[in-house]
Amino acid sequence: MIARSTRATRRATAVAGVAATAALLAGCAQELPTPSADEPFTGPVLTLDQEVAVVEDVAAVLEEAEAEASPKLLRERVAGPAFEVRRSQIEVAAELDDDSFVTRIPTDLAATIIPTTETWPRVSYTITQPTENLEAHRMVAYQQESARENYKLWLWVQLIPGTTMPNFADPEAIGSEAVAADDDSLEVTPAEALVQYADLVAQGDDSDYADAFELPEDSQDLVKRVQADARNLRGSEGFEEADGRYRLTYAARDDDPVAVRTSDGGAVVMGALDGNVRIDVEEDGSIAPFTQTQTALMDGDDETNELYVEYTDQVALYIPPAGSGEPVRPLGYSHDTVTAANEFPSERNTDREEPEESEESE
Amino acid sequence: MLQRILGAVLVVAGLAAIAFGVATATVLRESDTVVATARPVGDGTVVVTDPGVLDLVDADVTVTASVPAGQEVTVVVGRDVDVLGWLEGDPYARVTGLADWETLTTSAVTPEEAEDPEAEPAEGDAEEPQDVELPDPAGSDMWITELTAAEQVSLRWNDRPGPWVLLAAGTGAAPADEADEEAEEEGTEASDADAQTEASDADAVAPTLELTWEREVSTPLLWPAVGLGGLLLLLGIVLVVVGGRRKKRSRRGSAAPAAGAAAAAAGAPSALSGDSPIAPDSPLSPDSPASPASPLGSAGGASPWAAPGAEQARPTPVEEPGGAWEPATATRPDPVAPEDEGSGTAPVPVAGRFSRRSRLRPTRSAPEVPLHDEGGSPDVVEEHQDDAPATTTGSMPALADGRPLTRRELRRREEERRAGAQSGMSRAFRALTGQTPVVPPADAAPPEVADPPAAPGRRAAAWRETWGFDATSTAQDASQDETTEGGTR
Structure with missing residues (x-):
């Protein structure tokens, strides 16, 4: 009996062993993995390498277009205000056979500002190292208008010497938030800041917004420069006698501003201002272009008693966060003549449907 | 029986499991x-x-x-x-x-x-x-x-x-x-x-x-299967061994009475020859027992056994050259035979021929018989007796016989036993076929009878075997020695 029971036990053990083996076998089949999406991206939309590639690609296109004196080539990598300015620069440089009229955009970067924008357009910014000629740092904006387009040079400014740049988020780990043109978390919306700045440029200290801006003490910003030009001309000899008039108009482009958040909650806005100068003297007088650029742009037209010059000025402003009570600071500008003519056109670049232009005439 | 069968099955299953485990890590392993x-x-x-x-x-x-x-x-x-x-x-x-x-x-x-x-x-x-x-x-x-x-x-x-x-x-x-x-x-x-x-x-x-x-292909079954297989293998081996032990034990139990019976039947000679060594032999090497011999022994019983055993042994090697050791042991008796007073009884050789096992087994024990008989020198016997207690285990029937085995004999038996044990498969199969049980009783008998006469020559033969003399030559030598010995004496 005992023997039989032990035998039975053994048999049971054996059966259990077989069952265990079978179970092991069954469990051995590896399960198919299913895709598990990682956490969505939250950081910068470009890596530093990609940004550098963009910068270098743009620089290559700039160089080629300049070498070929063919602004068409710029289309691939340049757009917006930068395109207009660059086209003008290339034409002038070709006319004068002097490439010093073309702004250098170095590829050596001092800083990058990468957006976190998941939609389009996206704008990334770089701050370049000074060129060999010790020109100022430049802040450059590259905009990708749609997913199927590449980043294109959109705006650039020369930073005002001595300006303190605000801090931006780490471009590699965090990225910077884009700020809408009508963002109200700032002392003044980016779009409005540009409008006010345009007024300030045109009217100088007489502007209603003069107090809202803190202009650099020691350096020249766009306001100072334009106003200085105006003063110089008005004060020039014989201008009064010739019954000369110097009318300066500036207006912000309302569709171009790009803005990015700074670390302190403020923003840097970059945009373009359209400006024009109408100068006329008495009927039998004549006005010569004031600069080589203007001369080149006149394209050999005779001098008349009228001179019309258009500017496309790219500017960068720092707007402090709302409630800080701080003034807006100009960070940089690029003052470029894009048109010169010997008569006033019927339509000017500062024309707006709702004219926000501020005019100073005398 | 069942235990051993189960053991064998477990061994096979264990080996299979190990093989499978290894296979999962090699041939069955999924692609990398x-x-x-x-x-x-x-x-x-x-x-x-x-x-x-x-x-x-x-x-x-x-x-x-x-x-x-x-x-x-x-x-x-x-x-x-x-x-x-x-x-x-x-x-x-x-x-x-x-x-x-x-x-x-x-x-x-x-x-x-x-x-x-x-x-x-x-x-x-x-x-x-x-x-x-x-x-x-x-x-x-x-x-x-x-x-x-x-x-x-x-x-x-x-x-x-x-x-x-x-x-x-x-x-x-x-x-x-x-x-x-x-x-x-x-x-x-x-x-x-x-x-x-x-x-x-x-x-x-x-x-x-x-x-x-x-892909990192894991081989989750390798070690479990090998482990399980090892376990089964171990269990199977244990079962087989234990089963074998039990069988031996039970066999020993049956062998002892048989020996007793044989002794009784043999009468005086058996008592004299005290073939007890055979009895122990059977438990030690279950293979060795010569089944046919035993009945003969019990029947014929007398000292003449030796001669027939020897005669029978001689033909065996000739007819069937078996393992190397077989001829040696088989031939050994030959020389003895003539000297033996052995008026060989007819039945013995016949029986030997009928069963191969009987042929082989008895030969092994047979030599001892004639030698012993032949030698007949009291010295040897005494020596044996002296040695026996020391070398043999208490349970050994040797003591009962009165003539203990010599150390050489014991050693040889042990070697034979080991040799037998080494061929585990045959043992296992035998266990499976269930033929073994028949053997033990037979085992004991013939040597019993045969042993006593073999005494003197046995030492020489054992010596030769120990020192690795050629089987046939050993046999011849043995016969010569014995003859001379006998002559001198």
């Missing part, structure tokens, strides 16, 4: 690489993997995209948002996962859904415009990596954090306007097979994706 293919579906020329597909099996993936000959294919990797944004609602095929280890699941995404990548992909919509030409994705600033080549392109991707997706696009080699014509044709005859065939020549087509991962 997973190669999964995605066939494009839908109207688009683009195939896009879902986030998480690239690192489905392993972080390192090699993606191979191929298109028909003469066309170009581009593969890029980008952030999911960027890729979907780039697609801008154009139809594409979406790779959603693995259907099995060799196939990727794909689903067509139509423009409406593309806006919401989370939506359930619908079947390709026939109303969708055919052959939507997408621009070449190559050259976008957004891609982390991109490759373009004719017909086939292979891209290695090492996954990094984030929902990276891969986009493969057939960019076509035909001019765009040609493709447009094709598109128009298909607009009118969407189902025209010919048009589509032509189109495939000219238009970009969605590439076929092949994702290859290195």
Whole structure:
């Protein structure tokens, strides 16, 4: 009996062993993995390498277009205000056979500002190292208008010497938030800041917004420069006698501003201002272009008693966060003549449907 | 019996389990690489993997995209948002996962859904415009990596954090306007097979994706199976051994009475010869017992045994050369025979011939008999007696016989026993066949009878064997020695 029971036990053990083996076998089949999406991206939309590639690609296109004196080539990598300015620069440089009229955009970067924008357009910014000629740092904006387009040079400014740049988020780990043109978390919306700045440029200290801006003490910003030009001309000899008039108009482009958040909650806005100068003297007088650029742009037209010059000025402003009570600071500008003519056109670049232009005439 | 059978079964099962375990880690082991293919579906020329597909099996993936000959294919990797944004609602095929280890699941995404990548992909919509030409994705600033080549392109991707997706696009080699014509044709005859065939020549087509991962193949069964097998093996061996022991024990129990009976039957000679050594022999080496001999012994019983045993032994080696040791032992008796007073009884040799086992076994024991008998010198016997207690175990019947085995004999028996034990298989089989039980009783008897006469020659024979003299020569020598010995004496 005992023997039989032990035998039975053994048999049971054996059966259990077989069952265990079978179970092991069954469990051995590896399960198919299913895709598990990682956490969505939250950081910068470009890596530093990609940004550098963009910068270098743009620089290559700039160089080629300049070498070929063919602004068409710029289309691939340049757009917006930068395109207009660059086209003008290339034409002038070709006319004068002097490439010093073309702004250098170095590829050596001092800083990058990468957006976190998941939609389009996206704008990334770089701050370049000074060129060999010790020109100022430049802040450059590259905009990708749609997913199927590449980043294109959109705006650039020369930073005002001595300006303190605000801090931006780490471009590699965090990225910077884009700020809408009508963002109200700032002392003044980016779009409005540009409008006010345009007024300030045109009217100088007489502007209603003069107090809202803190202009650099020691350096020249766009306001100072334009106003200085105006003063110089008005004060020039014989201008009064010739019954000369110097009318300066500036207006912000309302569709171009790009803005990015700074670390302190403020923003840097970059945009373009359209400006024009109408100068006329008495009927039998004549006005010569004031600069080589203007001369080149006149394209050999005779001098008349009228001179019309258009500017496309790219500017960068720092707007402090709302409630800080701080003034807006100009960070940089690029003052470029894009048109010169010997008569006033019927339509000017500062024309707006709702004219926000501020005019100073005398 | 059953125990031993079970033991054997367990041993086999254990070996099988071990073999299986090893096999899972070798021949049955799954491939180290997973190669999964995605066939494009839908109207688009683009195939896009879902986030998480690239690192489905392993972080390192090699993606191979191929298109028909003469066309170009581009593969890029980008952030999911960027890729979907780039697609801008154009139809594409979406790779959603693995259907099995060799196939990727794909689903067509139509423009409406593309806006919401989370939506359930619908079947390709026939109303969708055919052959939507997408621009070449190559050259976008957004891609982390991109490759373009004719017909086939292979891209290695090492996954990094984030929902990276891969986009493969057939960019076509035909001019765009040609493709447009094709598109128009298909607009009118969407189902025209010919048009589509032509189109495939000219238009970009969605590439076929092949994702290859290195996979770490675990061998989860290796050690469990080997362990289990080892366990079974061990258990089986234990069962077999234990079963064998039990059998021996039981056999010994039966052998003892048989010996007693034999002794009784043999009468005086048996008592004199005290063949007891045989009794112990049987338990030690169950194989050795000569079944036929025993009945003979009990029957014929007398000292004459020796002679017949010897005679019988002689033919054995001649007829059947067996193991090396067999002839030796078999021949040994030969020389003895003549000297033996042994008026051989007829029945013995006959019995020996009938059964091989009987032939062999008795021979082994037989030699001892004649030798003993022949030697007859009291010295030897005494010596034996003296030695016996020391070398033999208490249980050994040797004592009962009164003539203990010499040390040499014991040693030899032990060797034989070992030799027998080594051929485990035969033992096991015997155990299975169940023939053994018959043997033991027989075993004991003949030697009993035979032993006493063998005494003197036995030492010489044992000596020869110990020192490895040739079997046949040993036999001859033994006979000579014995004769001389006898003569001198």
